[in-house]
Amino acid sequence: MASFGIPTLKNPSSLSLSSKPRLPSVLSASFPNSLRFPRSTPQGGRRLLIITASAASSFSNKPTVLVAEKLGEAGLELLKEFANVDCSYNLSPEELCTKISLCDALIVRSGTKVNREVFESSGGRLKVVGRAGVGIDNVDLSAATEHGCLVVNAPTANTVAAAEHGIALLAAMARNVAQADASVKAGKWQRNKYVGVSLVGKTLAVMGFGKVGSEVARRAKGLGMHVIAHDPYAPADRARAIGVELVSFDEALATADFISLHMPLTPATNKMLNDETFAKMKKGVRIVNVARGGVIDEEALVRALDDGIVAQAALDVFSQEPPKPDSKLVQHERVTVTPHLGASTMEAQEGVAIEIAEAVVGALKGELAATAVNAPMVPAEVLTELKPYVELAEKLGRLAVQLVAGGSGVKTVKVSYATSRAPDDFDSRLLRAMITKGIIEPISSVFVNLVNADFTAKQRGLRITEERVLLDGSPESPLESIQVQIENVESKFASAMSESGEIRVEGRVKDGVPHLTKVGSFEVDVSLEGSIILCRQVDQPGMIGTVGSILGEENVNVSFMSVGRVAPRKHAVMAIGVDDQPSKESLKRIGEVPAIEEFVFLKL
Numbered sequence: 214m215a216s217f218g219i220p221t222l223k224n225p226s227s228l229s230l231s232s233k234p235r236l237p238s239v240l241s242a243s244f245p246n247s248l249r250f251p252r253s254t255p256q257g258g259r260r261l262l263i264i265t266a267s268a269a270s271s272f273s274n275k276p277t278v279l280v281a282e283k284l285g286e287a288g289l290e291l292l293k294e295f296a297n298v299d300c301s302y303n304l305s306p307e308e309l310c311t312k313i314s315l316c317d318a319l320i321v322r323s324g325t326k327v328n329r330e331v332f333e334s335s336g337g338r339l340k341v342v343g344r345a346g347v348g349i350d351n352v353d354l355s356a357a358t359e360h361g362c363l364v365v366n367a368p369t370a371n372t373v374a375a376a377e378h379g380i381a382l383l384a385a386m387a388r389n390v391a392q393a394d395a396s397v398k399a400g401k402w403q404r405n406k407y408v409g410v411s412l413v414g415k416t417l418a419v420m421g422f423g424k425v426g427s428e429v430a431r432r433a434k435g436l437g438m439h440v441i442a443h444d445p446y447a448p449a450d451r452a453r454a455i456g457v458e459l460v461s462f463d464e465a466l467a468t469a470d471f472i473s474l475h476m477p478l479t480p481a482t483n484k485m486l487n488d489e490t491f492a493k494m495k496k497g498v499r500i501v502n503v504a505r506g507g508v509i510d511e512e513a514l515v516r517a518l519d520d521g522i523v524a525q526a527a528l529d530v531f532s533q534e535p536p537k538p539d540s541k542l543v544q545h546e547r548v549t550v551t552p553h554l555g556a557s558t559m560e561a562q563e564g565v566a567i568e569i570a571e572a573v574v575g576a577l578k579g580e581l582a583a584t585a586v587n588a589p590m591v592p593a594e595v596l597t598e599l600k601p602y603v604e605l606a607e608k609l610g611r612l613a614v615q616l617v618a619g620g621s622g623v624k625t626v627k628v629s630y631a632t633s634r635a636p637d638d639f640d641s642r643l644l645r646a647m648i649t650k651g652i653i654e655p656i657s658s659v660f661v662n663l664v665n666a667d668f669t670a671k672q673r674g675l676r677i678t679e680e681r682v683l684l685d686g687s688p689e690s691p692l693e694s695i696q697v698q699i700e701n702v703e704s705k706f707a708s709a710m711s712e713s714g715e716i717r718v719e720g721r722v723k724d725g726v727p728h729l730t731k732v733g734s735f736e737v738d739v740s741l742e743g744s745i746i747l748c749r750q751v752d753q754p755g756m757i758g759t760v761g762s763i764l765g766e767e768n769v770n771v772s773f774m775s776v777g778r779v780a781p782r783k784h785a786v787m788a789i790g791v792d793d794q795p796s797k798e799s800l801k802r803i804g805e806v807p808a809i810e811e812f813v814f815l816k817l
């Protein structure tokens with residue numbers, strides 16, 4: 214397994230000196246406008262996410278990306294700039310499981326089942342699965358989440374291709390193009406047999422009014438069709454904007470001459486067209502499916518075709534792909550089939566390849582990045598705004614846990630967010646995930662990211678409660694400060710305890726940089742970069758110089774110093790930011806300075 218050489222503290226009781234390498238830390242997360250999440254899709258799927266980590270710059274080896282299905286050249290080129298790329302197509306499930314333990318990322322299309330076994334076989338190395346397309350029904354999202362693996366897809370680049378294929382099938386079906394073509398090639402000339410039906414003036418029900426569905430609707434309107442749509446989650450104004458009426462499921466079935474399916478395959482949509490629902494359809498309805506085969510009960514469709522309820526069907530997708538060659542459905546005379554070609558245009562495949570390569574590389578690099586399916590969405594415009602708060606949250610968690618005395622179990626963490634943003638404009642999931650990461654990673658070998666943060670915290674019995682402190686003033690920045698308190702523990706740095714007996718650290722973002730602003734009841738101000746030495750001392754002149762010169766002798770660069778005191782000439786807490794780790798000897802000498810009552814070295 215590749216080692217990326219990122220030092221992480223293993224055990225808070227030996228904070229200053231022990232370190233261990235760890236895998237690239239990929240943290241995925243999400244935030245919508247002004248820290249609020251939009252509603253999830255029924256898949257629980259969501260789009261843009263924040264990925265933070267500092268792994269890539271420290272890669273000692275390139276990460277390895279396994280590309281298990283054909284990917285456009287432009288995407289491969291992008292991947293190769295950053296990673297070792299192993300293009301191994303047509304792997305058996307066993308071969309995939311064997312290879313996966315050597316891979317940091319896996320890229321697939323719809324033809325590869327990325328099931329629990331794949332995640333289990335990865336031995337924790339697999340950090341990102343990239344689905345070069347939309348549907349992620351071939352990826353076990355729960356298993357991915359439990360294994361801390363981010364799943365990203367390429368949700369936009371093949372939308373138009375899929376919509377165009379839907380329209381192609383609609384027209385081809387209505388005019389018997391495929392059947393007539395086969396007939397002419399067989400030497401026949403059956404002009405009467407292949408009389409079709411017209412599209413103009415007919416009612417098309419678009420089931421699933423998302424990206425593809427709405428593009429199909431737009432095009433069908435251009436063909437003069439009357440378009441209605443059923444989608445329990447689609448906003449009515451989007452439908453209105455393109456002149457489409459949203460209707461109930463039953464109304465769509467009862468009124469449509471043509472039905473085009475564009476919903477994802479989920480437990481709720483599985484076999485949603487079945488004997489019962491076919492019975493509600495207008496006799497002679499025609500059905501197009503470029504979504505997923507599983508949304509139709511295929512045996513029921515054969516019955517509906519034979520009973521004359523369904524006049525024709527045009528199918529790009531099947532519950533089992535490829536379908537059995539002798540499948541009654543595939544062989545049915547009134548059924549037109551294509552081998553899952555919806556996304557297969559030159560243009561879409563280049564676009565998808567670039568989209569997925571960027572998402573996977575972004576995730577592996579640990580940058581604020583693109584798309585995730587097993588994490589909620591963050592609109593791009595809020596990513597920049599949030600980045601320093603995300604860092605602040607993780608670092609406060611990291612600091613707080615390092616202040617816990619060995620032997621104290623960390624069970625309850627209380628987080629307060631001071632903000633002047635309205636309650637419905639504030640969602641803390643990303644920050645909570647970062648704090649969880651900061652708390653858990655230094656004290657365990659578990660790798661935490663947004664995807665598995667709540668799950669991991671729960672598994673470890675860590676309870677994180679949150680409160681929001683509403684401030685007056687204009688909500689220009691998302692947050693004024695974050696306070697992290699660890700309850701019912703002792704601290705190795707007694708001054709970090711608040712009056713009410715918790716370890717307390719507080720920070721805020723200043724000029725885009727996270728700062729530590731409070732430790733226990735002492736105000737400090739030190740930028741959260743590098744590492745920090747906290748000293749409690751008798752407040753007297755010369756202390757900064759004394760400690761500074763010990764560090765200077767060892768050439769440890771001091772980036773920041775700040776002294777917070779309770780009252781002049783009483784106790785003060787000095788926070789010193791250092792770029793490098795001081796030696797044991799220097800730390801010992803700092804501890805021996807007579808006015809210094811206690812000190813701790815904390816790694817960020």
Ligand SMILES: NC(=O)C1=CN([C@@H]2O[C@H](COP(=O)(O)OP(=O)(O)OC[C@H]3O[C@@H](n4cnc5c(N)ncnc54)[C@H](O)[C@@H]3O)[C@@H](O)[C@H]2O)C=CC1
Nearest residue numbers: 348375421422423424425444446475476477503504555556
């Ligand atoms: N044949 C092919 O090659 C391709 C197939 N697809 C498939 O097309 C489907 C749609 O893709 P996109 O439009 O990009 O996804 P999308 O997520 O933009 O749209 C899906 C829509 O379905 C709706 N929906 C969910 N449950 C529903 C239900 N029970 N009834 C009605 N609507 C429901 C959602 O609210 C959403 O608006 C997916 O299954 C995708 O895998 C997409 C691209 C290519």
Ligand SMILES: O=C(O)C(=O)COP(=O)(O)O
Nearest residue numbers: 322323324346347348556
């Ligand atoms: O993007 C999708 O959902 C698709 O169905 C396209 O699948 P493919 O990448 O062509 O195997």
